[in-house]
């Protein structure tokens with residue numbers, strides 16, 4: 001059995017898994033794996049930390065994507081080659097609506113394509129839309145766990161600083177094309193910023209795969225620019241949602 005180039009794993013390693021939980025952060029991959037039955041680490045290459053285990057007797061993969069579209073596209077493409085057809089992203093995010101609080105759970109229905117990688121899969125006129133049934137599973141998971149959530153549109157940017165209109169960087173400069181963009185997304189009802197869902201949704205829709213995305217809010221940008229460092233409790237809540245959603249989809 002041949003190993004895929006970046007992830008360094010084979011189809012046999014996945015033991016029939018068809019669903020992958022895909023966080024951005026490699027360390028989050030490890031923490032999520034402890035919630036699976038019989039977890040095993042399959043590989044750690046670059047930003048891709050891959051674990052396998054079981055949920056309700058079904059084989060499941062956890063694979064970090066790293067930050068941003070290019071590495072996400074590689075993880076998704078190589079996992080798809082090995083038989084994965086459902087991708088559940090669990091991320092962190094910054095809210096841009098005043099009524100969304102730090103610690104809240106956001107489910108992305110669709111994403112504004114502020115990335116570059118998604119354009120390698122479909123033209124900009126094609127929507128970055130989640131899979132209805134995978135997203136429904138995220139909603140049902142929240143309901144089952146008694147967790148409040150917001151569902152709506154996410155802005156998904158290649159950059160954390162200019163693309164999310166942050167002026168507090170080294171230079172304080174944001175190119176004209178992004179000046180005023182945060183306010184525009186707010187007015188258009190966009191909930192939040194993160195950095196992978198546009199690529200994930202577009203490529204999955206284009207390739208006939210299923211994708212959904214849940215994220216825990218680390219910061220509300222109407223109050224604060226940069227998130228606080230400690231966000232363990234927020235992660236636990238969003239991880240509980242993605243695990244429950246995976247179980248619902250596998251049953």
Ligand SMILES: O=P(O)(O)O[C@H]1O[C@H](CO)[C@@H](O)[C@H]1O
Pocket residue numbers: 023024025066067068090091092093160194195196
């Ligand atoms: O916590 P993760 O999943 O990495 O998600 C968010 O955090 C990173 C930026 O800090 C970006 O990847 C963004 O999408």
Ligand SMILES: O=c1cc[nH]c(=O)[nH]1
Pocket residue numbers: 092093094095160164193194195218219227
């Ligand atoms: O503001 C934020 C917080 C987390 N991740 C992002 O991409 N943006």
